[in-house]
Amino acid sequence: MELIDGNRIAAAIIAELKTEVAGITGRKPCIALVRVGEDPASVSYVKKKEKTAAEIGIEGRIHLPPVDITPADLFALIDRLNADPGVDGILVQSPLPKHIDELAVFRRVAPEKDVDGFNTLNLGKVAQEDDTGFVACTPAGIMELLARSGTDLKGKHVVVLGRSLIVGKPVALLALQKKAGANGTVTICHSGTSNLPALTRQADVLIAAIGRPEFVTADMVKPGAVVIDVGINRVPDATKKTGYRLTGDVHFATVAPLCRKITPVPGGVGPMTVAMLMQNTVKAYRLQNQR
Amino acid sequence: MELIDGNRIAAAIIAELKTEVAGITGRKPCIALVRVGEDPASVSYVKKKEKTAAEIGIEGRIHLPPVDITPADLFALIDRLNADPGVDGILVQSPLPKHIDELAVFRRVAPEKDVDGFNTLNLGKVAQEDDTGFVACTPAGIMELLARSGTDLKGKHVVVLGRSLIVGKPVALLALQKKAGANGTVTICHSGTSNLPALTRQADVLIAAIGRPEFVTADMVKPGAVVIDVGINRVPDATKKTGYRLTGDVHFATVAPLCRKITPVPGGVGPMTVAMLMQNTVKAYRLQNQR
Numbered sequence: 042m043e044l045i046d047g048n049r050i051a052a053a054i055i056a057e058l059k060t061e062v063a064g065i066t067g068r069k070p071c072i073a074l075v076r077v078g079e080d081p082a083s084v085s086y087v088k089k090k091e092k093t094a095a096e097i098g099i100e101g102r103i104h105l106p107p108v109d110i111t112p113a114d115l116f117a118l119i120d121r122l123n124a125d126p127g128v129d130g131i132l133v134q135s136p137l138p139k140h141i142d143e144l145a146v147f148r149r150v151a152p153e154k155d156v157d158g159f160n161t162l163n164l165g166k167v168a169q170e171d172d173t174g175f176v177a178c179t180p181a182g183i184m185e186l187l188a189r190s191g192t193d194l195k196g197k198h199v200v201v202l203g204r205s206l207i208v209g210k211p212v213a214l215l216a217l218q219k220k221a222g223a224n225g226t227v228t229i230c231h232s233g234t235s236n237l238p239a240l241t242r243q244a245d246v247l248i249a250a251i252g253r254p255e256f257v258t259a260d261m262v263k264p265g266a267v268v269i270d271v272g273i274n275r276v277p278d279a280t281k282k283t284g285y286r287l288t289g290d291v292h293f294a295t296v297a298p299l300c301r302k303i304t305p306v307p308g309g310v311g312p313m314t315v316a317m318l319m320q321n322t323v324k325a326y327r328l329q330n331q332r
Numbered sequence: 333m334e335l336i337d338g339n340r341i342a343a344a345i346i347a348e349l350k351t352e353v354a355g356i357t358g359r360k361p362c363i364a365l366v367r368v369g370e371d372p373a374s375v376s377y378v379k380k381k382e383k384t385a386a387e388i389g390i391e392g393r394i395h396l397p398p399v400d401i402t403p404a405d406l407f408a409l410i411d412r413l414n415a416d417p418g419v420d421g422i423l424v425q426s427p428l429p430k431h432i433d434e435l436a437v438f439r440r441v442a443p444e445k446d447v448d449g450f451n452t453l454n455l456g457k458v459a460q461e462d463d464t465g466f467v468a469c470t471p472a473g474i475m476e477l478l479a480r481s482g483t484d485l486k487g488k489h490v491v492v493l494g495r496s497l498i499v500g501k502p503v504a505l506l507a508l509q510k511k512a513g514a515n516g517t518v519t520i521c522h523s524g525t526s527n528l529p530a531l532t533r534q535a536d537v538l539i540a541a542i543g544r545p546e547f548v549t550a551d552m553v554k555p556g557a558v559v560i561d562v563g564i565n566r567v568p569d570a571t572k573k574t575g576y577r578l579t580g581d582v583h584f585a586t587v588a589p590l591c592r593k594i595t596p597v598p599g600g601v602g603p604m605t606v607a608m609l610m611q612n613t614v615k616a617y618r619l620q621n622q623r
Binding site: 144162166169229230 | 435451452453454455456457459460462486487488489495497501502504505508510515517518519520521522524525526531
């Protein structure tokens with residue numbers, strides 16, 4: 042069994058981007074980071090994104106509207122960022138307060154600045170195998186993890202557990218693309234799937250993104266499979282200072298020994314999302330400035 | 333074994349639309365039908381669409397630019413139709429001459445008039461389960477055939493053979509949606525799939541859209557399956573006046589006896605596409621005119 046080290050792979054991508062950005066003369070790429078309110082997880086995510094941007098040489102512009110901002114005012118902020126030629130990418134940190142329609146906000150971001158890849162047009166481009174769009178960071182990160190750990194999907198059966206808009210569906214569409222590294226046969230399972238273990242046991246590559254702690258058990262995995270664990274779940278644990286521990290969607294202790302390769306949680310898919318956000322920002326900069 | 337009669341189901345939809353359009357006071361819905369050149373199959377398809385529109389009470393405006401039209405002139409025509417408030421839907425008949433980038437033309441059609449459902453934004457809306465868009469006519473027709481022949485996909489394993497932009501991928505996304513009638517578990521197979529029969533034999537519902545005559549044989553189908561045959565292939569046949577016969581992607585003679593339900597070719601999916609185009613046109617009319 043081999044661990045797929047997301048921290049190492051993400052660090053390699055960040056180092057590559059740093060070199061690339063150092064080679065850019067004149068204005069550097071810029072990402073606007075919008076965080077509404079003070080949700081502790083969001084505070085920590087945005088801080089991490091700001092720090093990584095700075096490390097690469099990407100300008101980070103932080104916008105911190107109050108938690109009670111009206112949808113109209115948030116739209117107006119996004120419109121200003123869309124129109125600002127000095128901003129290449131826009132990230133609106135999820136989750137947003139309940140009075141704001143999150144999907145409407147994501148759609149308000151101009152497609153060419155949608156470095157989060159949540160805009161309808163960019164999801165359509167993934168389906169159409171059009172590389173001029175932006176792939177959402179988590180599915181993009183999964184594909185990079187597979188590629189950089191030497192897993193070619195060609196001729197493989199990829200089983201995706203979960204059909205979310207931001208992970209399950211886009212990663213299924215990516216695995217299916219007629220491209221080097223992809224070209225997989227893809228099955229998408231979900232909470233309504235009958236006889237789930239019989240399907241997941243067929244997976245050469247199993248991508249678990251169902252959001253249930255330790256849901257995937259040893260009886261659901263074929264020996265020799267590659268397992269990508271997208272879940273980040275908090276499970277109560279009295280032995281921890283925080284009162285919880287982080288666990289993935291896979292029961293690591295019993296599944297890992299069966300696998301050819303597996304991602305740990307934390308340290309697998311998680312670190313990749315920030316790296317891919319930065320990659321998308323540099324891509325947005327190049328596409329909008331033709332350089 | 334029960335035949336799913338596409339002609340009967342399409343006729344029922346057309347009759348419903350006729351009643352619906354009769355109830356519209358004032359300007360009736362209008363579809364612009366654009367055919368470039370004189371390709372015989374295109375001539376016959378456009379004629380069929382014009383006739384069906386007239387039958388329903390939808391205005392059909394025919395545009396017949398010459399085969400050597402420049403891309404710029406074709407774009408200009410589409411721009412005029414996009415801007416014309418009297419035109420609700422625009423259909424550009426495929427295939428286009430080789431000097432014209434078909435995908436660019438489909439993308440030029442305004443999303444709100446894209447009754448063919450080929451625009452990137454509308455494919456993205458299918459992925460996002462957003463009903464304000466347009467579903468491409470063939471996948472929409474497949475879902476109607478299933479619904480109106482009493483096949484609920486909930487808890488079923490749907491295997492799609494083929495990953496095309498206009499059939500395989502959208503029908504997979506539709507079957508997967510969290511909606512009444514859908515909610516299937518979906519596998520997408522293609523030319524690069526290993527051990528294809530082992531996968532297709534798991535299908536409760538098998539959708540064949542691979543474009544190879546009689547490719548699906550009895551050993552690839554589970555007894556009791558529902559089979560939707562999307563293929564329309566011309567196979568040389570000296571006993572026919574035309575010199576060919578039409579066949580689907582399924583070897584009907586040997587597969588049909590195994591099935592619970594199956595669509596014939598012709599008379600299955602084919603007639604549905606025109607009916608769905610008309611349904612999309614009425615929808616486009618209502619969305620753009622808020623009525």
